[in-house]
Amino acid sequence: MKKKVSLKDIAREAGVSAALVSYVLTNKAEKARVGKDIAKKIRQIARKLNYQPNHIARSLKSGRSYTIGLVVADISNPFFGNIARTIEDEAKRNNYTVIFGSSDENAEKSWSLINVLLNRQVDGLIITPTEGSEQQVKQLKAMNVPFVLIDRYFPAIPSNHVIINNFESAYQAVQHLIQKGRTRVGMIAYKTSLDHINERKRGYREALRDHDLLGKNNRLKEARYSHLKTDVHAAIDQLCTGRKPADALFFATNSLAIEGLKYINELGIRVPEELAIVSFDEGEAFDLFYSPVTFVRQPILDMGREAVRVLLEQMGDTKKDTAQISIDAELVIRRSCGS
Amino acid sequence: MKKKVSLKDIAREAGVSAALVSYVLTNKAEKARVGKDIAKKIRQIARKLNYQPNHIARSLKSGRSYTIGLVVADISNPFFGNIARTIEDEAKRNNYTVIFGSSDENAEKSWSLINVLLNRQVDGLIITPTEGSEQQVKQLKAMNVPFVLIDRYFPAIPSNHVIINNFESAYQAVQHLIQKGRTRVGMIAYKTSLDHINERKRGYREALRDHDLLGKNNRLKEARYSHLKTDVHAAIDQLCTGRKPADALFFATNSLAIEGLKYINELGIRVPEELAIVSFDEGEAFDLFYSPVTFVRQPILDMGREAVRVLLEQMGDTKKDTAQISIDAELVIRRSCGS
DNA sequence: CTTGTTTGTTTAAACGTTTAAGCATATTTT
DNA sequence: AAAATATGCTTAAACGTTTAAACAAACAAG
Numbered sequence A, B: 001m002k003k004k005v006s007l008k009d010i011a012r013e014a015g016v017s018a019a020l021v022s023y024v025l026t027n028k029a030e031k032a033r034v035g036k037d038i039a040k041k042i043r044q045i046a047r048k049l050n051y052q053p054n055h056i057a058r059s060l061k062s063g064r065s066y067t068i069g070l071v072v073a074d075i076s077n078p079f080f081g082n083i084a085r086t087i088e089d090e091a092k093r094n095n096y097t098v099i100f101g102s103s104d105e106n107a108e109k110s111w112s113l114i115n116v117l118l119n120r121q122v123d124g125l126i127i128t129p130t131e132g133s134e135q136q137v138k139q140l141k142a143m144n145v146p147f148v149l150i151d152r153y154f155p156a157i158p159s160n161h162v163i164i165n166n167f168e169s170a171y172q173a174v175q176h177l178i179q180k181g182r183t184r185v186g187m188i189a190y191k192t193s194l195d196h197i198n199e200r201k202r203g204y205r206e207a208l209r210d211h212d213l214l215g216k217n218n219r220l221k222e223a224r225y226s227h228l229k230t231d232v233h234a235a236i237d238q239l240c241t242g243r244k245p246a247d248a249l250f251f252a253t254n255s256l257a258i259e260g261l262k263y264i265n266e267l268g269i270r271v272p273e274e275l276a277i278v279s280f281d282e283g284e285a286f287d288l289f290y291s292p293v294t295f296v297r298q299p300i301l302d303m304g305r306e307a308v309r310v311l312l313e314q315m316g317d318t319k320k321d322t323a324q325i326s327i328d329a330e331l332v333i334r335r336s337c338g339s
Numbered sequence C: 001c002t003t004g005t006t007t008g009t010t011t012a013a014a015c016g017t018t019t020a021a022g023c024a025t026a027t028t029t030t
Numbered sequence D: 001a002a003a004a005t006a007t008g009c010t011t012a013a014a015c016g017t018t019t020a021a022a023c024a025a026a027c028a029a030g
Helices: A007-014 A018-025 A036-048 A055-062 A078-093 A107-119 A134-143 A166-179 A195-210 A225-239 A254-267 A284-288 A300-315 B007-014 B018-025 B036-049 B055-062 B078-093 B107-119 B134-143 B166-179 B195-210 B225-239 B254-267 B284-288 B300-315
Strands: A067-072 A097-102 A124-127 A147-150 A161-164 A185-190 A220-223 A248-251 A276-280 A294-297 A324-327 A330-332 B067-072 B097-102 B124-127 B147-150 B161-164 B185-190 B220-223 B248-251 B276-280 B294-297 B324-327 B330-332
Touching: A007 A018, A007 A036, A018 A036, A055 B055, A067 A078, A067 A107, A078 A097, A078 A300, A078 B078, A078 B097, A097 A107, A097 B078, A097 B097, A107 A124, A107 A134, A124 A300, A147 A300, A161 A166, A161 A300, A166 A185, A166 A195, A166 A248, A166 A276, A166 A294, A166 A330, A185 A195, A185 A225, A185 A254, A195 A220, A220 A225, A225 A254, A248 A254, A254 A276, A254 A284, A254 B284, A284 B254, A284 B284, A300 A324, B007 B018, B007 B036, B018 B036, B067 B078, B067 B107, B078 B097, B078 B300, B097 B107, B107 B124, B107 B134, B124 B300, B147 B300, B161 B166, B161 B300, B166 B185, B166 B195, B166 B248, B166 B276, B166 B294, B166 B330, B185 B195, B185 B225, B185 B254, B195 B220, B220 B225, B225 B254, B248 B254, B254 B276, B254 B284, B300 B324
Parallel strands: A067 A097, A067 A124, A124 A147, A147 A161, A161 A324, A185 A220, A185 A248, A248 A276, A276 A294, B067 B097, B067 B124, B124 B147, B147 B161, B161 B324, B185 B220, B185 B248, B248 B276, B276 B294
Antiparallel strands: A294 A330, B294 B330
């Protein structure tokens, strides 16, 4: 790469010191009482040489990199892709850039990633924490690193986070199924200790209980992230056979629903006639399903914005209290639950 | 944030100079003939204080940031999300991190993004160039910035790029439709000057011509990126009405197909009975469509890997020739073209 | 005509590294 | 014993900025 133009180069050309150039180019000319003529000359030379400040040098001096580190589960998953996008935009509006990494729901990878980002001197982190990463969160707190958890959090560890009201959203989704006359409502969720999924399970159970539908049959099935396909298939096999097959299915996430719907197609189960469907998250696939899928829309835009806002607040000089933000999600009704 | 531990801190604790610590911690102890005992002591103190090298200072000194800048059209689009993911992984394997930005197919945004990334001293760029960004590519070449174009390129401007064989892939896709007995094959593509899309159009036309199906009816319709929905609807309206409605449809991209299939559903057109479908790119939605969609699978993993490989090569000390890589895509046959 | 203030500019130190060069001691070779 | 070499460590400069402090010159006030 061609050698870049530095302050010194401009200074030499203008016959002044580098300091003066710095003052002018950072618009501190007034404060530093730089002569009008020389200021103009400096600006002109800077333009002529196409001077671009060296961000790294600035960062070293200022101790701030104007960079946000983003750790998501998997950037190729549209849910996280969308989160990344809103964070990118919001960061840019505030003159920050984003470095990202995917943790693959793996705590070890997550920690290694966080450390890479910290070594790169990010000013703060936005993280979707993985299962078993409680220690990492505690450590970050101890290190006094500004960070915000997004999508998930640990109830036992007070920290900044931006989440949706998982319990309430799940409750509403299941209630919707019940109101459509379904009585044997199943749920497929991940087997995890993560609170956001478990809150969805709680919402499911609570809705059933409130409508006296929590029979002795346990229709809540769990799939392992690592065995997504086989476990989802097994769950559906269990739920949709026997004397009292489920007449409705609530999926805890996008990925579970996709896998589940594919299998439901294979089995030739008719939606919504035989089986009503509601899923968390949205996706092109839901719209394209022959019976477009009713889903819980997460307010990704708001979540991303809030996460950046809170993070910037935390990174400010005056340390703010921890912010725990919970946003309401919206049940978007399509056709997969009948009319 | 807590003040980080620096070489000086370790040096003070060990009672030596910072230089010595640097030698030890960068494993140049042998070369610099550092005493074994003191080396051990330094390593121990570094561990105790949890020393993490300041990447920014290193970058400033070395002139290399070990960062790759990635400019995609939109990170929330799964196609680009996947590209980003493979680039991330491959970069990480080589101790690089990735800063990204989305250009939204907008040349101005793209340029502004590229400049932000360059100011941040990225060592090289991987770019999906937008329409009308020829000057940017020329400029980057003139500036001698290492970069690789991915997914798209400008035939008139020699540069490193990694693309797929768009002509061949489209030709095969359309040939497949013809072999299934379809004679009135339509195509919906973007209206653009970008070569990758136009090569797909050329493949379409050429396949039709070779089978004497290029009648006087022009069944190639173009949609504007900015008016995706309305233009796709209009195109389908035109193609699927009249005395000789299309009996097959080839979509030039994922996003066009999704929009198109939704509309086809609305119109109640049966796939594949009335209309066979092939699309470029893959997506969950294609699998979930009642008649799973036959598609052209882009070798995203290979593309990402190659892009990083070529970029690293270009960033190396010994400047290599420009690499123009074209990878073959694969036609994945599902059910949307009949059996 | 001293003293004080304003104006315009430079110097120098700092951020945290890296690394060539320098400088003592110690050890080996003549 | 003097000379050469090896060993172990320190100094200092550099990367490109920022910014407090210093300084000189011009001007104003007493």
